[in-house]
Amino acid sequence: MPEHLICPRCGASNPLGSASCANCGWAPDPLGQPPAQQPPAQQPPTYGQQQPYGQPQYGQPQYGQQPYAPGRPRYGPAGPYGAAEAGEPNRPNRKLLLILGAVALGLVLVVVLAVVVIPTALRRINAGPAAPATNLAPAPTAQPTAQPTAHGSEQPSSAPASSPPSVKPSAPPDYRKLGPQVSSGILKIVASGCPDAGSRVGSAFLINTNTAVASLSSLAGATVIALTDGDRTVRATVSAVDRAHGIIVLRLHSPLSGHVFTVDTPTLETGDPVGTYGVTVKGHRPTLTETKITETDAETRIAGLTVTGLAATRESVDAGLSGAPTLSADGHANGMVLLDPSNTVMIIPGRAIAAAVRKHGGSLPANGCSRPLGPSATMINGSAGQRVHAMLQRYFSGINSGDYPSAFSQLSRRLQAGGFQGYRDGWATSYDFNIVVHRATATSAHVTFDSIFEKGKGPKGSGTCARWDIDYQFVIEGGSPAIDRANPHSGPIWRKC
Incomplete structure (x- = not known):
């Protein structure tokens, strides 16, 4: 440990604890200012070597003493509990900046909603739904859209002017897989009535547990109607009739718990596949018939009435298929079978069925014959x-x-x-x-x-x-x-x- 303090001004040796140099009177500046004249700079010792005995280490204060200029602020290390030492410069509060930035962004979004999004939505609502695209392909006379080339000239674009029409699946649905799903909601019709009107036999399908839909080709002239699933038989009465499209809506006097059909409303087109499950005259459970649409906007005559808006096929079937649902790929009813006088399959579109079930009233034609009879077959x-x-x-x-x-x-x-x-x-x-x-x-x-x-x-x-x-x-x-x-x-x- 050094026993003397060396005066930086005159080099005199002073006892430890001296307040000033005994030789020249020099004392350290309490404000930390350096002396007026500094001694010549000394070269630092080689790393690991000591100064001559009695001299302080290079750059270090005397043992037990504070360095000169004790009031100078110290930068870098934090004070107690993470606070900066006295005199440390203030730093920006990052959390506060983030909060202010989020508030500003929120205000911008509110302005965008008020000025752009909400007025646009209101204009669309007031304008109503857009008209369906009936022909999405460009017209034959339409000119190709010109696009600039890399050199600034224009050349025709290969992209179409509008979206192409949706493409229907090339393969028909697998109707056989739908049978177990839908069969419990397909019922057999047995009716009595005028023998020169409807067949008084056919199929019907449930649209809820108390309502079924049937075809005019089955029930024209019927006076008494029953529906059966093979195990249960219930009475039914007519709740609505659409004579123009050949649709009969039936109210069941007791509910049946079979499959309830959803009615789809697609546009039927020539070439569309048709799959239908119906109960034949001599049958008890629904069976599958498949065919294709060969004509649209067809019509036929049933009991003196002209039924229009039908799709036609060339398939002749058992009279029991009158009123059977035609199926979409997901098992919904997209139409219903109506049979012409030669038992050829005609199809009532789903949109007409959906409209008919919302109607009330109407009567069956040719009602009131003196000798009502049931179907001709007895099994x-x-x-x-x-x-x-x-x-x-x-x-x-x-x-x-x-x-x-x-x-x-x-x-x-x-x-x-x-x-x-x-x-x-x-x-x-x-x-x-x-x-x-x-x-x-x-x-x-x-x-x-x-x-x-x-x-x-x-x-x-x-x-x-x-x-x-x-x-x-x-x-x-x-x-x-x-x-x-x-x-x-x-x-x-x-x-x-």
Whole structure:
């Protein structure tokens, strides 16, 4: 440790702790100013070497002393708790600058919205929706757009003047995959009415659980209508009719829980594929038919009415497909089948269906014939011996076709003793369907079926539709079975649809 202080002015040695030089009186300036005359600059020692003993290290204060000019501010290191030492210059507050910048940007956005975006949106709303583009391709006489070349001259552009029309898929939808999705919402129509009007059979599809849509080619002249999914049968009445497009809207008296269709409204064009699921006259479940549109803006005649705005095909089909939905690729209904008098498929477009379901009122044509009948076909399902099946076929076909003498002849002599007139009056206007033989022997059969009839012609309180559950007892007369008794199988013999 050095024992003396060397005066920087005269070089005299002074004891430690001296306030001034004893030889020349020099003392350090309290404001940190250097002396008037500085001694000649000394070369710093080689790195790692010491000054001569008793001399302070180069650039360092004497041990235990503050450096001269103690009041000079010290830059760089932070003070306690991160604050700058006294005398440190103020720095800009970056957080404050960021906040001010964000506020300024927000004000700019508000001005842009008020001046540009909102007025533009209001002008578009007031102007209404843009008209659809009916022809997006450039006109044949349109001149190509000129664009400047690299040298400033102009040459025709290869880009079209407007967007090209949308391209339809080249392959038709896979309609077979749609069957499981949509079949539960496709119902079979059975109706009675004037035989010279509609077919009184066909298909319909649900647009909600209480409403279905059907075709005029099925229901023209109908007086009583029932819908069945094969398991349940419900009564239906007409809630709206669009005669110009051949559409019948039906209200179901009891809801059905099948698939509910969305109705699409595309423009049908020549060459478009057609896929439709409908229930044939002798069928119970929907089956697929595929074809193509061959003509648009077609028309046909149904029950004395001209039906217009149709798409046409060359496909002739079973009468049961009347009223079947035509399907888009996603399973929506984009149209409905209407059959012309030769059972050729015509298509009612979806936009007409969508408009019809919003209507109320209207009536079916050719209503009020004196002898309403059901469809011409009578199907008996289930297993029975040949003789029993043949007898039941004659019995139910006679009732359905109005050939009451044929049906009456299938009764035993005991039952025929009651007289033909009463029998005919009792079964007039009736049509039996969904006939199933559950069990049969030579002398008995358990049979279920549904019936529709004019109001007041069926069992009391049944309205216009009844479901029967009967055990028939047979007797053999003339070598053939004949119906002798009809007893309830279990519970009541009939119940209301």
